[in-house]
Amino acid sequence: MVLNAYDASAVEEALVLRDQFGGHINLLLVGPQSAAETIRKALAMGADSATHLVYEASSDLDSGAISEILAAELSGAEYDVVLCGKQAQDTDAGLTGGMLAERLGLPYTTNAVGLEIDGGQIVVTRQGDSGRETILLPTPCLVTCSNDMNDPRIPSLKGIMASKKKPISSRPVESAPDNATTMVGFVEPPQRPAVTMIDGTDEAEAVERLVRELKNTSKVLQ
Amino acid sequence: MSSILVYLSTSDDKIRRSSLEVLSRCREIADRDGADVAVVLASGSASGLVGEAASYGADRVYAVVNPEFDGHLNAPLAALLSQIVSVESPRLVAMAGTEGAKDVVGSLSVKAGLPVLPDVSSFDVAGNEVVAVRPVMAAKKLARVRSAAPSVIVTVRSGSYAAVAKEGRGERVDYSFDYAESVGTAVLRDVASAKVGAVDLSEASVVVSAGRGVKDADGKALLEKLASTLGAAIGATRAVVENGLYPATAQIGQTGKVVSPELYIAVGISGAIQHVAGMANSRVIVAINKDEDAPIFQYATYGIVGDLYRILPALTEAIEQS
Incomplete structure (x- = not known):
């Protein structure tokens, strides 16, 4: 099992914050027994401890159900910041963070590319539609992290050895909430027509042919 | 079916083309199923955009005129949309999948109790289900997804549908909304606009x-x-x-x-x-x-x-x- 790239950025950001300001990083994961390997990887990066909520069919759960399990775990817990990856790199849904924040009643922001602490407030830079937005959040809050935020460290040998001694609290999810959405199956994306290759050795000839094709065949140029 | 609700995102005092695409698709579904299309415009320039929304098929336009919405914070927009969802009880809530929308839907979903089919490239209402197709695994595959909930949110990839002008009734609903009350504790300090070239x-x-x-x-x-x-x-x-x-x-x-x-x-x-x-x-x-x-x-x-x-x-x- 691989650590989701966006989650790796969230772990990295947590490490940077802890090393600067102190504190404790607990990892929280809902997933099958085999995901313990993923937890070890993030512990080897430098996180302090982990909670593994074991649910074998976790990939069948939708974001609403996952966020409900996470919210039940975190309600009553003490923390300053919850960091999540902005989306899963397979489903790209990007919903769990916002849902979790709302369930916990936390202010939040998504798609963070930068994070600082200024006078007890979290200063998040997020990539918005037309530029970078700087948003101040009080603690506790939740932030979802982009892979453009940092380059997650590769665990060192020392980190890997140390991770084996770090505590993982593991317990089953007794009953998962019902899904409100269902993935029915896959369809193949429509095939694109075969490419027409043009030799560019003589650039004048090549672009002349291209422009002709774009006008007459594809009709995208006037 | 009663109504379909569309949130129209604006940029530089214009409705985004991706929002008009979603509106056009919803108009098409509404015409087939005999439903109304209601839209939400929340921006400093909302008043001036009511006509354009109507010309792309809006029957009711919730115009919330407030320039605070032009700088993006998720809490007030989620609160506003959640309120209008409870007024309209729409069969479907649809919006373009902008970064602004992606920042809001998680919270909106929980507040309003509606599931989300995110980032879809096509969507429809079929019997008691909302069905959609969404690219997954870096768009290598298309997943067919559905929800049988009575009301469902979809966010839609830009370019999935054509924006087609078609008159709706265009009745303006002046909706009063307490921005300060809903903004919560987050503060927008700055938006560093980074435009590249002359075309969006x-x-x-x-x-x-x-x-x-x-x-x-x-x-x-x-x-x-x-x-x-x-x-x-x-x-x-x-x-x-x-x-x-x-x-x-x-x-x-x-x-x-x-x-x-x-x-x-x-x-x-x-x-x-x-x-x-x-x-x-x-x-x-x-x-x-x-x-x-x-x-x-x-x-x-x-x-x-x-x-x-x-x-x-x-x-x-x-x-x-x-």
């Missing part, structure tokens, strides 16, 4: 996009000359953004913007799947790359193997002359 990327019908092969200011100038000749928007791969040649607002791909213009010209782009995920639905793709084995050629309609520093000026000139 997600609205453009032609995009010229830079990859790692565009190495320097000279390459950039050649690319921008071509873009301005074509009236095209400028895009970039993640590598080029990381090198600092273009800001992140130009980034196209799995973690950037998704575009599907009529013509996409990929300049010096190798075609990593993370990039392709953001542009594979373009109608015509031209790839210019010196490596004939570059994966981008598998997606291209036309491929030129050659040196972009020689091809670009020749292409600009050929287009100027034609």
Whole structure:
């Protein structure tokens, strides 16, 4: 099992914050027994401890159900910041963070590319539609992290050895909430027509042919 | 079916084209099923946009005139949409999948108790279900998804539908909303606008996009000359953004913007799947790359193997002359 790239950025950001300001990083994961390997990887990066909520069919759960399990775990817990990856790199849904924040009643922001602490407030830079937005959040809050935020460290040998001694609290999810959405199956994306290759050795000839094709065949140029 | 609710996102006092695309699709479903289309406009310029919303099919326009909405914070928009959902009880809540919308739907979903089918490329109401198709695994596959909930939110990829003018009734509903009450504890300090070129990327019908092969200011100038000749928007791969040649607002791909213009010209782009995920639905793709084995050629309609520093000026000139 691989650590989701966006989650790796969230772990990295947590490490940077802890090393600067102190504190404790607990990892929280809902997933099958085999995901313990993923937890070890993030512990080897430098996180302090982990909670593994074991649910074998976790990939069948939708974001609403996952966020409900996470919210039940975190309600009553003490923390300053919850960091999540902005989306899963397979489903790209990007919903769990916002849902979790709302369930916990936390202010939040998504798609963070930068994070600082200024006078007890979290200063998040997020990539918005037309530029970078700087948003101040009080603690506790939740932030979802982009892979453009940092380059997650590769665990060192020392980190890997140390991770084996770090505590993982593991317990089953007794009953998962019902899904409100269902993935029915896959369809193949429509095939694109075969490419027409043009030799560019003589650039004048090549672009002349291209422009002709774009006008007459594809009709995208006037 | 009672109504379909569409949130219309605005930019520079205009309704985004991607929002009009979603509105057009909803008008089509509503006409078939005998439903109304209600829309939400929340912006300083909302009053001036009611007519345009009506001309793309809105029957009711909730106009919330407040410039605070132009700077993006998620809490007030989620609160507003949640309130209007409870007024309208819509069968479907649809919005363009902008970064602004993605920032809001998680909270809106929980507040209003509606499930979300996110980032879909097509959607419909079929019997007691909302059904949709969404690209997954960096758009290598399309997943069919559905929900049988009585009301469902969809966010829609730009370019999934055409924006087609069709008159709706256009009744304005002046909705009073207490922004200060709903803003919560987050504060927007600054928006550093980073516009690239004269044409907005997600609205453009032609995009010229830079990859790692565009190495320097000279390459950039050649690319921008071509873009301005074509009236095209400028895009970039993640590598080029990381090198600092273009800001992140130009980034196209799995973690950037998704575009599907009529013509996409990929300049010096190798075609990593993370990039392709953001542009594979373009109608015509031209790839210019010196490596004939570059994966981008598998997606291209036309491929030129050659040196972009020689091809670009020749292409600009050929287009100027034609």
